[in-house]
Amino acid sequence: MNQFQSEQALSQKVIFKFWLPLAATWLMMSLEGPYLAALIARLPEPKFNLAAYGIAFSLAMIVEAPIIMMMSASTALVKDYKSFVALRKFNYRLSLALTVAMIVFSISPVFYFVTEDLIGLPHNVAYLTHLSIIILIPWPGAIGYRRFYQGILIRNNQTRFVAFGTLIRLISMTAVALLLYLFTQIPGAAVGASALSSAVIMEALASRIMANNILKKIKSDISSIEPTSELSQKEIFTFYYPLALTSILTLGVQPFVTFFVGQSRNALESFAVLPVVTSFVFIFRGLGLSYQEVVIALIGDKFEYAPQIKSFAIKLASLTAGTLIIIAFSPLRDLWLEGVSGLNQSLAEFAHLPLMIMSFFPAMTVLISFERAILVKNKHTKTITIGTATEFISILVVLAICIRYFDLVGAVAATISFVIGRMAACTYLFPPVVKALNIKS
Known part of the structure; x- marks a missing residue:
């Protein structure tokens, strides 16, 4: 338990004040x-x-x-x-x-x-x-x-x-x-x-x-x-290399997505709108990504603050995904797509469905940030790598099926694969996270 936890009750307000500067950091980087x-x-x-x-x-x-x-x-x-x-x-x-x-x-x-x-x-x-x-x-x-x-x-x-x-x-x-x-x-x-x-x-x-x-x-x-x-260098390496592999796998999927989208229907339109859609979604995802270090720092060595941390995670997931869903399924989406991003009307309309599909993604970002934090805290970092590999493979398989067998538009196929891949990773990590929480509590 760190000094901050020993001096204050871990209320939702305290968690919010701890998380807010990290969220602001991600927003500024975006x-x-x-x-x-x-x-x-x-x-x-x-x-x-x-x-x-x-x-x-x-x-x-x-x-x-x-x-x-x-x-x-x-x-x-x-x-x-x-x-x-x-x-x-x-x-x-x-x-x-x-x-x-x-x-x-x-x-x-x-x-x-x-x-x-x-x-x-x-x-x-x-x-x-x-x-x-x-x-x-x-x-x-x-x-x-x-x-x-x-x-x-x-x-x-x-x-x-x-x-x-x-x-x-x-x-x-x-x-x-x-x-x-x-x-x-x-x-x-x-x-x-x-x-x-x-x-x-x-x-x-x-x-x-x-x-x-x-x-x-x-x-x-x-x-x-x-x-x-x-801590020996060997112990640190054993702890850290799965985390490094996780980052490599996360970034390494993009060239494969680019290849498959290039083989799809409406490839040029897909390449034009995908960066606009994903960068807009990233604004909301960043709020969830910033929560990983919050969980690691505040949940306690014995996970004694898990109920408060989970409660805040649910609120954060509801807020980020809920806000994006409202925008994606309403005329507000065109304020960003046309007014801010500068897409013409036809490309903005082309981006509607991919944005709607990705509107649920911020909630899963909060979930996987929570899951990864629990496993990092418990030093089960290899499990995180396997979860990321599950996401990586799921994205490629779903993308190939959507484009080769269902002939979907590239941007639609890509966003579907992102969502299903993240769902697969969250599902894989869920049992070991539950086990870790039950053992510690």
Whole structure:
């Protein structure tokens, strides 16, 4: 039990105040993509630069994938100074390995073999992508550094600092992007990559500074020098590698979805509306994704606060999914699709059904965040990986059946597969989660 729990009853109001800064963090991060895309679109050769920026960002995300779960790991594992040092060492090693991978990938013969020979990018797009990847070399290391200290902040009830860090990231990104946009002639893809790379470095440094008082406290805490079971690197690896595989599988499904959608009816229209639909749904999903660290931090070592945590999860799922359902099934949807996203009327109508199908997704995001948090807290991380693999396979099977045998429109088939895949994962994780809760309680 952390100090925050020992001092206050875990009411719904307390959970809300703890969760709100994390939710704000996800909402702020959801603004990055649209902002940078809008800026790049106003620079010369927007089509090539937008494509190059999007590809570079996707490739960087794949390299980053193994480090994404570091925030959950530090929230769960950093209990004293010894565990802090052990996980920091593991984090540095992993971050260094991913940075080396970025450097090797950016070597010209390697990069152009992958992008031109294997993927088939035109040379001008590949060149712009290469420039962006070089700029993004610090990205995985900065992400690992930032998420490690954010987990410590979350565990010690300093979630508002996580939101402050993201605000610093947004301000830094905006400033760099505008300066390069106004006073340089560099390509748009490089503007976007420079803004992202500098912003995440600033957020990482801010997170470390804001965690300084906590680090002083746990270093001087008498409990940290009493005999305890010290975390070994092998134990951390056993705990963490399933989480890394989970992130890799989650990000790795997208190329397969792109391939199948490309073989479907109305492929071009599907490619046009899917990013609009999924980015809008992500605003509501982010509120659920932010709940995972809340559960890890607040549920208690013996899950003594499980009833309160479950109650808040039900309210959060109802609010997020309920709001999106109201929008998706009413004329309000066109305010976003046409007014904000800029789709013409025919594409907006094309997006109606995919949006309605995905409107239930935020509730399942809350559920799977709760389930994964319980399993992380119980150190059953391999189960999470199997659940993600179940989702991955389900998406591909359903997508193939919908397109090959039912000849569905690509966007409809994709959104159906996303929903069924997530349902399969939630269903698989449910029994071990129930078992863990019953054993602890």
